[in-house]
Amino acid sequence: MTGAWRATDVLPPTERLRVLDLLNRLEVELGREAIDEGRRRAVLHGGPAEHWLRWDGELLGAYAHLAHEDVPSVEMAGGGFDDALGEILLRRHHHLRWWSRGEGIPVGRVVRTLHLMRARLPVAAAPLPEGATLRPFDFARDADAWLAQNNDAFADHPEQGAWTRAQLDERTHEAWYDPSGFLVLEVDGDLAASCWTKIHELHPERFGEIYVISVHPRHQRRGLGRLMTARGLNSLHERGVRDAILYVDADNAAALALYRSLGFSVERTDYVTHLP
Numbered sequence: 001m002t003g004a005w006r007a008t009d010v011l012p013p014t015e016r017l018r019v020l021d022l023l024n025r026l027e028v029e030l031g032r033e034a035i036d037e038g039r040r041r042a043v044l045h046g047g048p049a050e051h052w053l054r055w056d057g058e059l060l061g062a063y064a065h066l067a068h069e070d071v072p073s074v075e076m077a078g079g080g081f082d083d084a085l086g087e088i089l090l091r092r093h094h095h096l097r098w099w100s101r102g103e104g105i106p107v108g109r110v111v112r113t114l115h116l117m118r119a120r121l122p123v124a125a126a127p128l129p130e131g132a133t134l135r136p137f138d139f140a141r142d143a144d145a146w147l148a149q150n151n152d153a154f155a156d157h158p159e160q161g162a163w164t165r166a167q168l169d170e171r172t173h174e175a176w177y178d179p180s181g182f183l184v185l186e187v188d189g190d191l192a193a194s195c196w197t198k199i200h201e202l203h204p205e206r207f208g209e210i211y212v213i214s215v216h217p218r219h220q221r222r223g224l225g226r227l228m229t230a231r232g233l234n235s236l237h238e239r240g241v242r243d244a245i246l247y248v249d250a251d252n253a254a255a256l257a258l259y260r261s262l263g264f265s266v267e268r269t270d271y272v273t274h275l276p
Contacts (some may be wrong), residue, residue, distance in 0.1 A: 108273030193234030
């Protein structure tokens with residue numbers, strides 16, 4: 001018999017392990033991520049959130065994560081929608097944004113469409129421009145300059161903008177972090193662009209991902225986005241990775257054109273809907 005949903009603001013250690021176990025089982029079953037990487041990190045590190053759990057007897061049957069934003073943002077493990085949970089949350093919060101992954105357009109008004117794209121490696125790489133230096137990121141040397149470069153590049157982006165030093169420090173201490181996969185480009189001493197990649201080591205396909213790529217506004221329209229994407233992808237290939245993914249907003253025509261020119265094609269489409 002399916003149990004009722006219940007919420008907690010803090011996951012005790014035993015429940016945190018049960019949620020992580022559910023996420024791992026779903027990822028094996030689905031062959032993809034079970035929940036957004038940031039939400040998984042909130043479970044792993046005890047970050048602030050509204051955690052919703054549904055127990056089916058002794059088994060954790062479902063989990064959903066609600067992030068307290070201007071409009072609360074919800075994602076269920078597995079990426080689907082649950083009518084009962086939706087009703088409960090709307091009584092609490094009145095308005096919601098709900099993430100659905102590869103499930104078709106769910107209920108609600110679509111406010112964002114995100115493509116997951118995949119490409120085979122390697123890709124053709126362009127030469128570095130004159131006066132440019134490409135090297136691995138060094139936290140002590142580059143943290144402040146990278147934060148300024150990235151946050152200026154993504155000033156209006158819902159996830160990638162407004163990074164803090166604490167967030168950068170946390171991510172560079174994750175088990176998957178490899179500094180050789182975090183490339184920065186200096187042009188005449190200015191940190192102009194970067195490409196940060198990650199390898200999904202535990203996935204059976206061991207694929208790579210463009211985690212964050214950005215070009216400072218002062219250096220845009222010079223081909224640096226293509227250069228850094230290609231260099232990042234080929235750094236993955238040099239570490240034995242054959243396929244890479246990335247996420248891009250469906251309305252970002254320039255980025256879509258760039259990625260398609262490098263061999264990427266859309267594999268899945270995710271949606272964010274506004275409820276009610």
